[in-house]
Amino acid sequence: MIEAVGPIKRKFAPWDDPALKPFIRFENVTKRFGDFTAVDNLTLDIYEREFFALLGPSGCGKTTLMRMLAGFEQPTEGRILLDGKDLSGIPPYKRPANMMFQSYALFPHMTVEGNIAFGLKQEGMDATSIATRVAEMLELVKLEKFAKRKPHQLSGGQRQRVALARSLAKRPKVLLLDEPLGALDKKLREETQFELMDIQMELGMTFLIVTHDQEEAMTVSDRIAVMNHGVIAQIGTASEIYEQPASRYVADFVGDINLIDGKVTAVADGVATLRCDGVDATIVAEAGPGGIAVGAEASFAIRPEKVQIAMEPPPAGTPNVLAGEVWDIGYLGDISVYRVRLAGGSIVKATVANLTRIVERPITWEDKVFLTWPVDAGVILVK
Amino acid sequence: MAERRTRDVKPFLGKWALVAVPYLWSLLFFLAPFLIIFKISLSETAIAMPPYTPVIAGVSDLWTKLSDFTFDNYVFLTEDPLYYSAYLSSLRIALVSTVLLLIVGYPIAYGMARAPKSLRNALVMAVILPFWTSFLIRVYAWIGILKPEGLLTIALQGLGILGPNEQVHIYNTEIAVFIGIVYSYLPFMVLPLYAALEKLDATLLEAAADLGCPPTKSFWVITFPLSLPGVIAGCFLCFIPIVGEFVIPDLLGGSETLMIGKTLWAEFFNNRDWPVSSAVAVVLLIILVVPIVIFQNQQKKA
Amino acid sequence: MTKMVRQRLLGAAALTVALATGAVAQDKVVNVYNWSDYVDESVLQEFTKETGIKVVYDVFDNQDIVETKMLAGGSGYDVVVVTGPFLARQIAAGVYQPLDKSKLPNLSNMWPEVTSRVAEYDPGNQYGVDYMWGTTGIGYNVEKIKAIMPDAPVNSWDMVFKPEIVSKFKDCGVQFLDASEELIPAALKYLGKNPDSKNAADMEEAGKLLASVKPYVQKFHSSEYINALANGDICLAVGYSGDILQARNRAAEAKNGVTIQYVIPKEGANMWFDIMAIPKDAPNPDAAHAFINFMMKPDVIAKSSNYVAYANGNLASQKFIDPAILSDVSIYPDQETLANLFSTTPYDAKAQRVLTRVWTSVKTGM
Incomplete structure (x- = not known):
């Protein structure tokens, strides 16, 4: 195992x-x-x-x-x-190098064994060694019982395993x-x-x-x-x-992200201040790679799970605060996604882990909420 | 109740009608002509219209004249080595031609299947195009090419391969028959092969290469085995009609080219012996059908 | 055999001459079935002009096909031209209807010499009227034969039946007519036997003679020798008189330096007759009689003879025939040669089978 x-x-x-x-x-x-x-x-x-x-x-x-x-x-x-x-x-x-193809490219006229042994035969390996290796591979992908089947007699998952075994057989x-x-x-x-x-x-x-x-x-x-x-x-x-x-691009492609556009007003010790007129807020966050200059157009990027959502206004002096109204709620079981509409009309997503089964007063539609996050929760990226 | 019953019966009948159509079709266009030929093969020649006896006018006739039927014609076929040799010679010519067709047709089909997609339809058209000219004209054209003073001789003389007084002696030989057959039947070999090869997933060859198999070898272990259905279809499509081929050996072959089609022709037209020629045809059919049925049964088992 | 193929081709070439002269009697039709290249087509137009009957003219170049069609019945032809022995057998099979001689006043123009010979196939001349007749002999390329063998016995069957002689011409090309009923009787005659023998042993002996010269024969074919002779591709052929004369004319027209000569071998040759007859189930028997009667008009049949270079069975027509043809002994043989010509009677089924079998074995060695 x-x-x-x-x-x-x-x-x-x-x-x-x-x-x-x-x-x-x-x-x-x-x-x-x-x-x-x-x-x-x-x-x-x-x-x-x-x-x-x-x-x-x-x-x-x-x-x-x-x-x-x-x-x-x-x-x-x-x-x-x-x-x-x-x-x-x-x-x-x-x-x-061996490749496992997207379509699996299993040889339809050969059995599972035949497919796995194919590469080994090309190497000129002797028959007993081939048999041992094939058995090993079948065990690895848990297809011992299907050795004599042809590809069309297998399920999609089984075929995928055969393809994997075949590409691994030659080590x-x-x-x-x-x-x-x-x-x-x-x-x-x-x-x-x-x-x-x-x-x-x-x-x-x-x-x-x-x-x-x-x-x-x-x-x-x-x-x-x-x-x-x-x-x-x-x-x-x-x-x-x-x-x-x-x-x-990377922020947007990998995972879910909130992007808020603005202008850099100050940079110090890797921390930048971004004035976002669109949402009428000033955001302080870590500067991303590539060097950020004052006056540059930039975006603040923050993952939804890093955004805290609360009904009570945060204490004064809290660095990053956005006020808005709950526009939409997506309940996904483990988490809930809140889409919050800001003053300027743009939407910011915040996810909350559903840690308890019963909440006294859950946040619901049209609730006035405050979104906050620490300075190191997001990053400022140059456009 | 009565209403329900009619409702049930109708779709039942409809379904059976649908199933029956192909059977009816083969009954009408295969079985009926075959039975007529089979019946004639059991008759005897006569100077009459039609030139055999007994002539069955109706179903009631069938029983009264049953005793007139005879298997003599089949016995006769076994007595003269001519028929035996003609069958064998036809099978041999068909076999050699089919192998030649496969050798010539496979690279063509392979090239077509590997050609850019935009070109493929044009190539299929090019293969089918000769069909738009009469088959006879095309075979006659080969006479013009192959005859001793024909285009081939002229071309070879022009190239200096043949001396000015030398000629190509292919016309009226078996070689000419093979050339004519291979030429005429090529589309019947190429198209099924192309259909099989075109379906072949190119990534299978990449997979083979990836696993260490050089291209020439992957042709024999991947491409060829996977094109076998096309190979078999093409071979059957060519082999069967070639066995009974008459026109090509007659036009291009010499008088010694013995084929069952010619023998059958001689029986029918020279001897006016409809019964014997029918018997020749029935035996030919059995020779061809029996191996096909055996083959198909084995395919099913496999 | 090849004739079957050619016949199909000719059919496709639509030699079906549909002649419409005005709107008169459009519905009157006569369906004629004759050998290919065997008529002057203007004759057909004249017939339509005179009678208002449209001619649908279909051609064959193989007697066996015609017989098979006729025996199957329902051919739809009104007039069929058949060769003697075939006619005899088909009469026996009940294919034809007796002629109504009251509708054939031009019978008086016929040549008794020919009519009496035709009566061998058609006793009392009840069913048929001769159209043309000819012989089966030897055609050769004068220059080439002379060059190879200056003293070649060109007027004898030795030319083709003697291995030591015919072998000399192998390289310049020898073809035989692919017709057992012509070559076997000729071989029998050469062997000094009855050319009309139906005896199996005789036919087999003739077959042996033919087999002995087979190695020198390039091809057995029913029509290829016409062009092959004319082009100089071959130098010797056994064929129909008219066909070889046609080759002679083509060579002369082409001015290719080829001179073709036809000879009736001195040992004797087959004299054959092509006879017009009316099938029992002819759709237009009246039109058929009119057509046959028209073809017996001396000037009409002379025109066709002049065109195809075959002799006809119409004595009155001879004054209209081109003197060059009439005086050509290879077309209109002199009395002495005529006496030497033989005819064959139909083969019964058993004899026919032997004949075909012998012929197959000559050609294939089987």
Whole structure:
């Protein structure tokens, strides 16, 4: 069985170790399809044993990046290094990376066993070793009973597991996962995400996953690269991306966010003051990366769960206060989402964890409320 | 009650009518002609109109004349090695032609299936286009190409491959028959192959490459096995009519090209022996139908 | 066999001559079924002009097809042109109706010599009237034969039936008519046997003779030799007199340096007759009689003879025939040659089977 190896994972941060060499390196890689630039002068380092996610909307270049690593596409410019070796000119069938396809791409005329053994046969492995490895893989993905079935006799989830087993069978240095869970329903997807993490830990491989699902990326990966129009918008751990978005784009793409526009009036010790005429308020918050100058147009970004909502006005001197009226309430079970309409007409979202079952006087529609947050709860981003 | 019953019966009848249509169709267009031919094959020739006896005028006739029927014609077919050889020769020519068709047709279908999507319809049209000209004209055109003083000779002489007095002697040989058959039946091979290959998911080949399989090998382990339904359909579509082919061997082949279609023609027209030619046709049908049925049964089991 | 194919082609080429002369009697029609390339089409127009009957003219180039059609019945033809032995068998099968001679006053123009020979197939000339007649002999390319074998016995069946001789012409091309009922009797005659023999052993012996020269024969075909001779593709052929003469004319027109000659071999050759008859189920028997009577007009049939280079069975027409044709002994043979010509009678089913089988074995070696 797979052991829980969480604690080790927490300490895992090779990207912070300057002595370590990256395992995979995209070096100034550009890929053009005719007039369209899918990947634009992109440089990216991925470390051994890392679970790395490429996150972005469709058409952002993430799949192209992965296909270049697999060898299905050639970079127009730049080069890709794997374990220090330049991959250019090496055909896909000679690369030490295996891919799990979005469509699974199982060979319909072969059994589950046949599919899993396929890569091993290409290696010229002897029959007994193949049988052992296949059995191992079937056990890993819990499909022992389905060895003799053909793909069309399996459910979607089972097929996904076969695809995974097949791509893992050769013990590749790198496993590429192209939207691997896209076809599964939510519950199965979540389960599988954790299984993927466990498998990655156990086998000690480098995983590169492409996904447009930010929750998935955040769940499984050590680091995430958020991509937009062929460039990387931000690289970081899930919490870095979430809590310290480098741009409005990242803040908006990853998770839910409130954005309030204004003008910077003061900057001191990494804390900026933003005058927001639209909502008639002054916001004090940490300045985001990239340097913020007085007078610049900027946005204040804050996650809904960081916004506190109260019926009583906060004590005087509280730094960030917005007054408004409850416009809409979404009850989601674990949390409730309040959409609060401010004086200027704009809406700010605040989520509250439903910690108790019964509340004496719940906040309800048309209640006058006050929204507050500490100075370090949000971030000011230059437009 | 009575009303309810009629309501129940109607959809029931309607459903059966729907099921019956295809059966009726095959009864009308396959079984009835076959039975007529089978009946003639049990008759004897006569100088009369029509030239055989007995002639069945009605159902009541059938029973009174039943004793006149004879299997002599079938016995006759076994007595002369001509028929045996003609069947074998036809099967051999059909087999060789089908293999040639597969060899020629597969790369064409493969190229079409791999062509850009915008081009594919045009390529399918190009394959079908020759059908818009009469088949006979096209076979005649091959005579113009293959005859000793034809275009092929002229072209080869022009290229210096043949000397000015040398000629290509393909016309009136079995090679010409194969060329004519392969040319004429090519669309019947290409189109089913194309249909099968076009459906093939290109990511399967990427997956194979990803798992370490070079392209030439992945053709044999992925593409070809997955195109087998098209291969089988194409082979059947070609093989069966080629066995009974008459026109192409007659026009392009020499007099020694022995095929069952020609034998059947001679029985029917030269000998005016409708019963024997019917027996030849019935045997041909059995030779073709039996293996197909066996094959289909095995497909079902597999 | 190929004739079947050609026949289809010709059908497609629509040699169906639909002749409409004015609005008169549009509904009167005669359906004629004749060999291809066997009539001067202006004759048909004249018929319509004279009688107001429209001619629907359909062609074949294979007797076997005609017989199969006639035996199946309901062909829809009013006048069919059939060759002697075929006519005899079809009469026996009950295909034709007796002629109403009161409607055929032009019978008086016919040539008794021919009519009496036709009576062999049609006793008492009850069912048919001769249209044309001809012989089956040898056509050759004069220059090429001379070059290869200056002393070639061109007026003898030795040319094609003697392996040592015919083998010399293999490379310049030899074709035989694909017609068992022509080649087997010719071979029998050459062997000194009765050309009309229905004896299986005789026919097999003739088959052996033909098989011995088969290696030198490029092709057995019923019409290909016409063009092949004219173009100089082949230098020797056994074929119908008219067809070879047609090849001669084409070569002369083309001025390609090819001279074709037709000979009736001195051993004797088959004399055949193409006879007009009316099917029992003819839809327009009156029109059929009118057509046959018209074709017996001396100037009309002479026109066709001049056009197709075949002799006809109409004595009165001879004064209208082109002197070049009338004096050509390969078309109108002299008395001596005429006496040497033989005719064949129909084969019964059993003899026919032997004949076809022998022929198949000649062609395929099976």
